Amino acid sequence: MENKVCVAKTIKKMKTSDFVLNCKMPMGYVYGYPVLQIRNGSLCMKIPFLRYKVTGKPDQTLVFPIRYSVTMELPEERFVEFNDYAYDNRFADVDFDKAVGLFRHESVKSLNKKEYEAKRAELFGLYDKLAASLLNGEEFTAEDNAKMKDMLQMLVEPSLLPIYKVLDKDFYEKYLRNNEV
Amino acid sequence: MFFLHDFNSDIDNDGENDAFIKELDPDGDGVSHISLIDTKGCFYNGFGVDLDGDGNLDITYTTETGLSVNLDDSGASEFNFIDSDGDGKADSFILDVNGDGNSELELYDTDGDGHFDTKHFDIWSAIDAISDIISGDFEEPSFVNVPDDTADPFDPDSYDEPDDVITSDEPAYNTPNAAYYNKADLDGDGYEESLTVDTDGDGNVDMILVDTDMNGIHDTVLVDYDGDGVFEFNGEEENPDSPVETPTETPAEPDDDIPVLPDEGVKVDLDGDGYEETEMFDTNGDGKYDLSFVDSDNDGYAESVYSDNDHDGIYDVVGHDYNGDGELDEVNQIDYSDDSGVKSVTGWGGKNCINNYTGDLIGKKDYIDSDNDGENDIYVHRYDSNGDGFLDTSEQFFDTDGDGEVDAVIKTVFIDTDGDGSYDTYTECIDEDADGTFDAVKVYDYDDFFGLGDLVHVYQDVGIDSNIFINESELYNAYNRPTFNPDSVDPENVVGNPEASMDYWEFQGNTGRCAVYAQKFIIEQYTGQDIDIEDLVKTAKSNYWFDENQGTYVNNGNKLLDYYGVPNEVSYNNSLDDLRDALGAGKMVIVGVDADEYWGQDTDDIFSPSDGTNHAVQVIGIDDSDPENPMVILNDSGSPRGCGELVPADVFMDAWDDGNNRMIVAG
Numbered sequence: 127m128e129n130k131v132c133v134a135k136t137i138k139k140m141k142t143s144d145f146v147l148n149c150k151m152p153m154g155y156v157y158g159y160p161v162l163q164i165r166n167g168s169l170c171m172k173i174p175f176l177r178y179k180v181t182g183k184p185d186q187t188l189v190f191p192i193r194y195s196v197t198m199e200l201p202e203e204r205f206v207e208f209n210d211y212a213y214d215n216r217f218a219d220v221d222f223d224k225a226v227g228l229f230r231h232e233s234v235k236s237l238n239k240k241e242y243e244a245k246r247a248e249l250f251g252l253y254d255k256l257a258a259s260l261l262n263g264e265e266f267t268a269e270d271n272a273k274m275k276d277m278l279q280m281l282v283e284p285s286l287l288p289i290y291k292v293l294d295k296d297f298y299e300k301y302l303r304n305n306e307v
Numbered sequence: 308m309f310f311l312h313d314f315n316s317d318i319d320n321d322g323e324n325d326a327f328i329k330e331l332d333p334d335g336d337g338v339s340h341i342s343l344i345d346t347k348g349c350f351y352n353g354f355g356v357d358l359d360g361d362g363n364l365d366i367t368y369t370t371e372t373g374l375s376v377n378l379d380d381s382g383a384s385e386f387n388f389i390d391s392d393g394d395g396k397a398d399s400f401i402l403d404v405n406g407d408g409n410s411e412l413e414l415y416d417t418d419g420d421g422h423f424d425t426k427h428f429d430i431w432s433a434i435d436a437i438s439d440i441i442s443g444d445f446e447e448p449s450f451v452n453v454p455d456d457t458a459d460p461f462d463p464d465s466y467d468e469p470d471d472v473i474t475s476d477e478p479a480y481n482t483p484n485a486a487y488y489n490k491a492d493l494d495g496d497g498y499e500e501s502l503t504v505d506t507d508g509d510g511n512v513d514m515i516l517v518d519t520d521m522n523g524i525h526d527t528v529l530v531d532y533d534g535d536g537v538f539e540f541n542g543e544e545e546n547p548d549s550p551v552e553t554p555t556e557t558p559a560e561p562d563d564d565i566p567v568l569p570d571e572g573v574k575v576d577l578d579g580d581g582y583e584e585t586e587m588f589d590t591n592g593d594g595k596y597d598l599s600f601v602d603s604d605n606d607g608y609a610e611s612v613y614s615d616n617d618h619d620g621i622y623d624v625v626g627h628d629y630n631g632d633g634e635l636d637e638v639n640q641i642d643y644s645d646d647s648g649v650k651s652v653t654g655w656g657g658k659n660c661i662n663n664y665t666g667d668l669i670g671k672k673d674y675i676d677s678d679n680d681g682e683n684d685i686y687v688h689r690y691d692s693n694g695d696g697f698l699d700t701s702e703q704f705f706d707t708d709g710d711g712e713v714d715a716v717i718k719t720v721f722i723d724t725d726g727d728g729s730y731d732t733y734t735e736c737i738d739e740d741a742d743g744t745f746d747a748v749k750v751y752d753y754d755d756f757f758g759l760g761d762l763v764h765v766y767q768d769v770g771i772d773s774n775i776f777i778n779e780s781e782l783y784n785a786y787n788r789p790t791f792n793p794d795s796v797d798p799e800n801v802v803g804n805p806e807a808s809m810d811y812w813e814f815q816g817n818t819g820r821c822a823v824y825a826q827k828f829i830i831e832q833y834t835g836q837d838i839d840i841e842d843l844v845k846t847a848k849s850n851y852w853f854d855e856n857q858g859t860y861v862n863n864g865n866k867l868l869d870y871y872g873v874p875n876e877v878s879y880n881n882s883l884d885d886l887r888d889a890l891g892a893g894k895m896v897i898v899g900v901d902a903d904e905y906w907g908q909d910t911d912d913i914f915s916p917s918d919g920t921n922h923a924v925q926v927i928g929i930d931d932s933d934p935e936n937p938m939v940i941l942n943d944s945g946s947p948r949g950c951g952e953l954v955p956a957d958v959f960m961d962a963w964d965d966g967n968n969r970m971i972v973a974g
Contacts, residue, residue, distance in 0.1 A: 141919065142879050142967040152857035153822065153864075153899070156919030178915040180903040187915055223856060229916050238911040246916075283916070 131201050131257035133160065134250045137173060140196065145205040151175055151194050158192060159249070159282050161294045162256060169260050170206065172197040172293060176286070178229065185235060188225035191217075192289045200257055216292055227285020234280060242281075249277040275301045344369050373397065392419065572600075580605075591618060699730065704741075713741045721753060729754075788905065791940045791951035796932050803890035803928030805940045805951055808832060812942045812950035813840070819858035822897075822923040823847055824944035826867040829895045829925060829973050833873045843867055864897065864923055865971045875973040882968070883956060886939075887929055889972045896926040897973070899966035902945060905954045920966030927951070 137157055140146055158174040175194040180187045197207035211217040234242060252274040259266035278301045282290065291298040331341045342364060344353035353369030368374045373389035374397070388397035398419060402412040414423035491501045498521050503512040573596070574583035582605045587596035597618055600609035612626040689701040699721040704713045716738040721730040733753040793806040811828040815821055823843050831838055847853035850870075852863035868875045878885075889896050902922035903915055928940035930953070939959040943949030954962075963969075 138967065142969065147862035150860040150862070152819075152854065153859055153861050153923065154819075154919070154921040156915070156917035156921075158917065178917065180913060180915055182913060184912045187913065230912075239914040240911070242914070242916065281916070 131254055131261065133171070133253040133257070134247065136171070136198070136200075136203055139203070140173065140198070143205075145208075146196055149194070149196065149208045155194060158286065159278065160253065161290070161297045162253065162260070163197075163294055163297065164260070169200045169257060170197050171200055171257075172207075174289075174293065179225070185228060185230045187229040189227040189229050189283050189285050190224070191220050191222050191226050192286060192293070193222045195293065201261060227283055229283055231283050231285075245277065245281060249274070249281060252277065278302055279304055373399075394419070572596075572598075593618060716741050788946070788948060789953045790948055791928070791930065791938075791953055796930055800932045801928050801930050801940075802887050803926075803940070804893075805928030805930075808895070808925065808927035808942055809951045813944060814947050814949065815944040819855065820844065820853075821945050822859035822864045823853060823867065825897045825923045825925045825942070826865070828942050828944075829868060829897065830871045830873055832895065833974055834871060838871075846870060859923070861899065861920065861969075864899065864969075865973070868971070868973050873973050875971050877969070877971050879967045879969050881970045883929075883937075883960060885970065886926060889970070890926065890928060893974065894972045895974045897923055897971040898926055898963055899923055899969040900959070900962040901965035902943075902962065904962035904965070905958045906946065918965040920969070924949075924952075929956070 137160070141157070154177050155175040156178065158176050160174070161172040163170045163172060173196050174192040175196070176192045177190040178187055179190070191211075193211055195207075195209045195211070196205060197209075198205050211220070212222060230237070230242075234245075237245065252270060255264070255270055256266050256274065258264040282302060287298070287302055290302055331343065342355040342357070344355055344367065353367065355364035355367040357363060358365040364377070366374070366376050373387055373391075375387045387399075387401040389399045389401070390397050392398060398416040400412075400414040400423065401410045403410045416423050418424060491503050492499045500518045500521060572586040572588040574586050576583045577585045582602075584602045584605060586600045586602075586609070588598040589596050590598050595615075595618065597615035599613045601611040601613070602609045604610065614626075686704045686706075687701060688704075701719050703717045703719075705715040705717075706713060708714060718736040718738075720734050720736070722732040722734060723730050730753050733751040735751070791805050791809070793801075808828065811831050813824060813827070815824045820840070823840065827838060827840060827843055830836070830843075844853065844855075847859070847863075847867060848855070850866065852866040853859045862877075865875050865877055886896060886898075899920035900922050901915075901918060901920060902924075922943075922945055924944070925942040926939060927942050930938040930940055932938075937956040938953045939956055941949065941952040941954060943952045946952060
């Protein structure tokens with residue numbers, strides 16, 4: 127039987143799952159772009175959670191640090207881990223109540239809400255394709271990989287990159303690090 | 308001994324405060340002779356001595372800059388001993404004989420054995436700041452500033468050794484004194500007779516060497532001294548096929564574009580002090596003065612010169628003679644390079660300063676050879692990011708391995724976080740691997756007078772205070788949703804009893820208590836009791852259902868209802884009809900929404916990159932007066948206009964969907 131992953135649907139379901147609700151993340155924390163990982167041969171997806179605050183001014187939506195993450199095994203969608211980074215030594219100097227950046231950042235400044243959501247959907251499609259490749263051996267070409275890298279670098283808020291680097295250095299190096307800088 | 312005063316100081320006269328100085332007056336005569344210097348902001352790491360009591364430090368030493376002597380108070384040290392590696396031995400010696408800011412002699416101890424082994428002589432320092440002689444062996448100099456037959460015709464430093472020239476148009480900051488040149492066939496005859504040179508790396512050609520007779524040897528040179536695009540010097544080699552002798556004086560054969568000034572111009576006293584300090588010339592005879600010399604200190608010698616090169620009535624070149632030696636130390640030109648109004652400025656004289664048209668410094672670039680290996684490894688760009696005239700931002704690019712690639716970046720920024728006009732925060736953002744992501748951010752307190760203060764944050768903080776952008780009056784003006792007026796609708800078209808529920812609405816203010824208030828409205832309406840919000844908050848906190856900073860945990864949104872005995876049921880994935888059914892049955896409803904979607908803020912250009920619930924509200928009715936456009940009626944504690952707030956159903960559904968249509972039906 128084919129293992130089919132749809133990241134967008136998985137995330138939507140996950141938001142109100144008992145596991146996530148019982149993690150007691152406060153209202154207002156929303157998901158960020160997930161990190162795909164191979165852990166002991168299993169495909170896992172780590173979903174970060176953070177806050178945004180719309181200030182009513184264009185391009186000044188506040189971006190707060192990633193505070194939590196939930197990891198699930200795919201394709202089973204079985205929760206395997208919850209992290210509150212307020213209790214992680216690596217984040218000892220992080221003030222989670224203080225914004226670290228602004229949205230829209232430079233690379234998405236020209237996108238309105240619909241266009242941004244379309245890009246996000248497109249990126250989630252690439253996540254699905256990559257998951258299918260890792261689970262079922264389906265094709266994920268070098269072009270797909272390059273596109274995923276480009277889209278992640280476009281959509282992930284630059285102010286969050288240091289945290290992504292901490293969350294998963296391999297994923298960061300592969301998809302988020304901008305080698306042209 | 309008593310201290311005269313403490314003050315910030317600009318030691319190197321570059322317009323930036325770079326030290327905190329405590330002056331000492333050992334003999335109590337009211338004149339300080341010794342100053343303690345603090346460039347680190349935390350301890351004294353240098354001293355200065357004013358030998359002649361004129362208020363200018365004649366000798367300064369800091370651990371960063373080494374020993375400098377500036378006896379003539381010109382601002383440029385006559386000589387510097389620099390111990391760059393802190394081993395107690397000077398490993399470079401810089402001599403600027405004429406105080407023009409360009410060194411004539413540089414000695415380096417490249418191998419750290421305590422002996423100078425490399426020297427640079429720049430005979431033409433007033434013109435090109437390029438070493439003419441380089442010797443790698445101090446004991447046995449091998450230079451000869453004489454070309455041989457195999458010499459590269461363009462080798463201004465040494466005809467024995469080719470210069471480290473870059474053929475690319477891109478400035479290579481790891482090469483000191485490099486000239487950027489390109490071969491060109493300017494006359495289009497198929498032979499590249501010209502070498503166009505950008506001696507100062509500013510992107511503009513300021514020298515062209517021409518091989519007019521196409522014999523492989525350049526015999527003509529054009530020089531644009533002031534970078535205005537006009538070549539003032541057009542020189543021809545007298546004996547192009549012979550070795551070039553070391554020039555003994557600056558060639559100054561004028562071309563026709565340089566005006567020959569009369570002995571005297573028109574003198575005027577523009578500052579009204581009785582002395583005619585300004586002397587003006589009309590260089591092109593059009594009746595307008597386009598060249599002015601200003602003797603601001605009335606000593607008979609002009610310190611500044613203003614030139615209107617394009618004769619448009621606006622001076623666009625300004626020169627200064629800082630040390631009064633009759634030679635211009637700095638010339639800044641404004642080049643209106645395009646029609647956008649952007650003004651670019653080129654500096655000349657090795658200072659690499661960038662000024663706007665009023666002469667205010669808006670940026671500065673420095674190439675630094677920190678390890679004295681002959682290659683620049685640090686490029687510092689300081690600029691004024693907000694146009695207030697203060698170089699508040701600097702970017703330092705490091706090439707630690709000398710491969711010409713940036714290996715690390717540090718960006719520092721002064722920030723005025725409270726908007727009082729004074730910088731109060733200094734941030735240092737460190738990208739240790741030059742991947743474009745800051746790996747460490749340090750935030751310091753800063754005071755204009757005392758300089759750097761305590762380290763406030765480490766690793767991560769970009770100094771953005773979430774409250775900076777929140778102006779309450781502006782924020783609440785954005786909440787412009789209309790409100791329900793029961794007198795204007797037919798009750799038959801309204802589901803629920805919004806008028807009754809509106810009596811219980813309250814505004815939560817700038818708090819995260821939305822879920823507490825939503826439950827309060829229902830508890831009070833259900834029980835008939837007035838309950839103090841603080842009691843509810845206290846109960847919620849003590850049971851860990853709510854936190855003042857974080858708000859209410861999503862699955863605790865009904866705990867207060869339970870506590871006060873209000874029956875309720877939680878469900879997800881509900882529809883608008885489910886809402887109608889609950890309201891129609893006389894129930895009271897709380898939903899989780901993304902409030903930004905309907906508070907008028909979540910417009911096409913103002914939105915959050917993710918979707919999720921950030922607010923809890925009570926739904927008190929649905930107005931179906933226009934069946935095609937039903938309106939959902941809310942008791943929204945988060946808006947000052949939230950009593951009976953009207954939201955179009957389709958907008959409401961988008962907001963509700965972000966929380967998977969969660970609904971608490973109570974009563």
